Amino acid sequence: MPSTALEPDRTRIALGVSYNGRGYEGWQSQPSGRTVQDQLELALTRFSAQEAVHTLCAGRTDAGVHGLMQVVHFDTALDRPENAWVRGTNSFLPDDIAVQWARRVPLSFHARASARSRRYAYVLLEAPVRPSTDSGQVGWVFRPLDLEPMVLAAQSLLGEHDFTSFRAARCQAHSPVKRLMRLDISRRGSYWRFEFEASAFLHHMIRNIMGCLIAIGSGSRPVTWMSDVLLARSRDAAAPTFSPDGLYFLGPVYDEGLGLPDRTPAFDWLP
Structure with missing residues (x-):
C-alpha cells in the first residue's frame, strides 16, 4: 500500500521522465550504476544538494527498452517550483534522459500503485x-x-x-x-x-x-x-x-483528477 507517513514538512513530487534505453541496463538500480534510475537519482541528489533522493517508478523497463513517459515519485523537504525540478535535474542528466514535467501530488499518490x-x-x-x-x-x-x-x-x-x-x-x-x-x-x-x-x-x-x-x-x-x-x-x-x-513504455494511466500529463512531445515523433 502507498505510504503516507511523512514528516509534516515533506512534499511528494511526481516526475515524467523520457529516455533512450539503448545504453542502459534497464530501469532498476544496479551495482554498476548504469541504469536509468541510478542516473536520475544521482541527478536529483546533485540538484537537491541537501539530501539523497530515492524514486519509485510506475513500471520497470528492461535493458534496451525506451521510455516516453516513465512516472516516478519521491519525497523531499525542499520547496522548489515545479519547473525548477525539471530544469535543475536535467542539467545533471546525460543527453539520453530528460525530465519532461514535475508536479506536486498528494501524499497518497504512488507512481505504481495509483496507476489504473x-x-x-x-x-x-x-x-x-x-x-x-x-x-x-x-x-x-x-x-x-x-x-x-x-x-x-x-x-x-x-x-x-x-x-x-x-x-x-x-x-x-x-x-x-x-x-x-x-x-x-x-x-x-x-x-x-x-x-x-x-x-x-x-x-x-x-x-x-x-x-x-x-x-x-x-x-x-x-x-x-x-x-x-x-x-x-x-x-x-x-x-x-x-x-x-x-x-x-508510453507510461501509466492515472485518474484524471490528479491532473498529471498523459503524454509527452515524443509521442508525436514515434512512428
Whole structure:
C-alpha cells in the first residue's frame, strides 16, 4: 500500500521522465550504476544538494527498452517550483534522459500503485535490410507481414487471462493473471506499430507476444496458434523473446483528477 507517513514538512513530487534505453541496463538500480534510475537519482541528489533522493517508478523497463513517459515519485523537504525540478535535474542528466514535467501530488499518490493501467508501443521495421539510422530504436523483420492474421490473433489475448506462456522465467510478479485492454496494430510505410494497454505486464510479456504475432503475420504459424499458446500456460509453447529495440513504455494511466500529463512531445515523433 502507498505510504503516507511523512514528516509534516515533506512534499511528494511526481516526475515524467523520457529516455533512450539503448545504453542502459534497464530501469532498476544496479551495482554498476548504469541504469536509468541510478542516473536520475544521482541527478536529483546533485540538484537537491541537501539530501539523497530515492524514486519509485510506475513500471520497470528492461535493458534496451525506451521510455516516453516513465512516472516516478519521491519525497523531499525542499520547496522548489515545479519547473525548477525539471530544469535543475536535467542539467545533471546525460543527453539520453530528460525530465519532461514535475508536479506536486498528494501524499497518497504512488507512481505504481495509483496507476489504473500501463501502455507500451512496439515499433517494427519491415524491410529486406536491417535498420541503420534508427538502429536500436526499432525492431526489425525482413519477411513481409500480413495485417489481418495478426489482428485476428491479437483478439484472443484481450481480456483477463493467465499469461504464463508469455512470462519470463525470472518474472517476479505474484500472479500471471493480467487484463489486456487493448492491442492495436497499424502500419505507416515500412513501419509497424503495435500498441498495448493492460492492468500490468509480466516480465518480457510484450516481447514474447511480439514473437508470436510476427510468426503469425509472416505465415509461419496459423492464426489459431495464439490461442493454443495462451491456453498452454507454458513458456515453451511460445515463440522466442523478440528484440527490446523497438519497445517503448508510453507510461501509466492515472485518474484524471490528479491532473498529471498523459503524454509527452515524443509521442508525436514515434512512428
